[in-house]
Amino acid sequence: MSSSVPAPQTSGSEEDAQLMVDERKRKRMLSNRESARRSRMRKQQHLDDLLSQVTRLKEEKSQILMQVNLFTEQYARLESENMVLRTQVMELTDRLRSLNSVLHIVEELSGLAMDIPEIPDPILKPWQLRCPAQPITASANVFQC
Template sequence: MMFSEEPDQCQLAPVREDAFTSSELHEILSSLVQSGFPTHSTSGSETTQNGLPSNSTSGSETTRSVYSTEESKSRRMISNRESAKRSRWRKKKQLEDMTNQLNQLILDNIGLKNQLCLVTQNYQAVQRDSTRLLAEYIDLQQKLAGLQQVLVNMQLQ
């Protein structure tokens, strides 16, 4: 069985996420053959409504082998189309997931940069306070030493 290569004559069904099982594919192909879907035979003769050549002279063996070969091609074609659709869907989903992950990482990076900025500002404020307190400590130590000197001088007099 051959499908027309013209896109107007062949409508594709929507992609199912769970794909077709082998029994579903067999049912679809059987219903196409039973509904009189035209087939292509290798001898170029016309086909009847059941899909068999109308002037089959080589017997049922040849008809069955042609039917099986064409059915296999049709199954492979359907399977390949569905596989390609699933592959495209997976690729699209993977791209969306990676884009979402990238956006989340960008947001995380911005948050971490903001945190780093705040921590740096706090560190600089603490460092300024520490420097100021160290200077006050040194100043107070000098004043204390001066006062102790005055006290010692007062006691000596």
């Protein structure tokens, strides 16, 4: 025996209400999908921007490191040249003192008055040097090992 259970009778307004609920669910689901898609696109754009920034900053870092290396080399070269020049100044000052002492001896022995200028301390007061600036040729390689 087969018994058939009659389907419950729904009125048209209940079906319309159910259709409206289903339509709202479908629209909400589509809206959520679109929102999720936009969110993924924003996230991807943000990631692309960050990767671009990383690349740019790595390039800047590389350029800065090259400049630092260049300045370090220049500093070492100038420091070496400075050391050569300081040594030359000290040697020339010693020579000048020796020559002045010889002039004092000649002055005492000859009785002639000589104009012997005072020797300024070039390391403490380099602006007092009264000698004309003349190039002194020297090599910075003297102090390199």
